[in-house]
Amino acid sequence: MKYKLLLSASIMVFLALMPLSVDATPTTNDADGDGLIDRFELVIGSNPGEKDSDKDGWPDRGEVFNGYDPSGETQKKLEVSLLERDSDGDGLSDYMEANIATDHLDLDSDDDGYIDGLEIQYGFSPLDPGPNHYGKRIEVNKDRQTLSYFVGPHHVNTILISSGGLSTPTPVGEYKVEKKLPVHLYAGADYYLPNTKWNLLFKYNVRGNYYIHGAYWHNNFGKRMSHGCVNVSYDNMEHLYNWADIGTPIKVS
Numbered sequence: 001m002k003y004k005l006l007l008s009a010s011i012m013v014f015l016a017l018m019p020l021s022v023d024a025t026p027t028t029n030d031a032d033g034d035g036l037i038d039r040f041e042l043v044i045g046s047n048p049g050e051k052d053s054d055k056d057g058w059p060d061r062g063e064v065f066n067g068y069d070p071s072g073e074t075q076k077k078l079e080v081s082l083l084e085r086d087s088d089g090d091g092l093s094d095y096m097e098a099n100i101a102t103d104h105l106d107l108d109s110d111d112d113g114y115i116d117g118l119e120i121q122y123g124f125s126p127l128d129p130g131p132n133h134y135g136k137r138i139e140v141n142k143d144r145q146t147l148s149y150f151v152g153p154h155h156v157n158t159i160l161i162s163s164g165g166l167s168t169p170t171p172v173g174e175y176k177v178e179k180k181l182p183v184h185l186y187a188g189a190d191y192y193l194p195n196t197k198w199n200l201l202f203k204y205n206v207r208g209n210y211y212i213h214g215a216y217w218h219n220n221f222g223k224r225m226s227h228g229c230v231n232v233s234y235d236n237m238e239h240l241y242n243w244a245d246i247g248t249p250i251k252v253s
């Protein structure tokens with residue numbers, strides 16, 4: 001009797017977990033494990049089951065991140081990178097729409113009269129026609145050298161960063177956007193970087209405040225090398241800067 005009860009209980013637990021484990025990760029399914037989620041691969045025409053769709057020796061992810069077409073025959077650099085393409089012109093790139101699970105060819109995925117990009121800008125869900133307002137947040141992961149940003153349950157984007165080098169590490173902790181500066185000068189004993197665009201101040205410090213900001217002087221995103229700030233490419237920083245509000249939480253881990 002006891003055994004039967006235990007068995008039926010474990011079957012129930014199993015049944016209850018089954019659909020959840022499928023539903024819980026719909027935005028991150030990556031069948032070939034190449035770092036490009038299946039939904040994005042379908043949008044850009046690469047094969048979600050093949051790391052190197054066009055068999056040219058260059059993995060899909062590398063081709064996409066360097067501005068090439070992973071399913072193309074030619075090795076010509078694309079005029080607009082597949083990461084930045086915004087097919088429906090709603091202010092969200094196809095890549096972001098794949099992350100969020102909105103329709104990259106439909107300006108208003110939930111048909112509530114508000115376009116997807118504006119809903120993400122103002123903290124609403126582009127997949128929920130109701131008036132629910134969600135919080136925004138930014139997460140910096142130093143181990144992965146990535147920055148991700150979210151609106152409520154929606155993962156909008158993950159981008160490569162350069163955080164501080166070994167002797168000038170980016171401080172770990174929970175912060176928020178204190179100030180937004182469209183242009184800023186960074187200068188120190190051995191550097192002078194004027195007219196730097198899109199600066200989000202997140203921690204005051206007597207020896208120089210900490211920012212997330214655009215960086216035009218290097219292209220080593222994914223590697224630690226800054227003086228303590230979080231460097232982001234100009235291609236990625238403009239949307240992040242315009243999207244973030246004063247007070248948006250920032251977690252650095």
Ligand SMILES: [Ca+2]
Binds near residue numbers: 032033034038048
């Ligand atoms: Ca993939």
Ligand SMILES: [Ca+2]
Binds near residue numbers: 052055060063
């Ligand atoms: Ca390839």
Ligand SMILES: [Ca+2]
Binds near residue numbers: 090092093094
């Ligand atoms: Ca779009």
Ligand SMILES: [Ca+2]
Binds near residue numbers: 108113114116
């Ligand atoms: Ca909408």
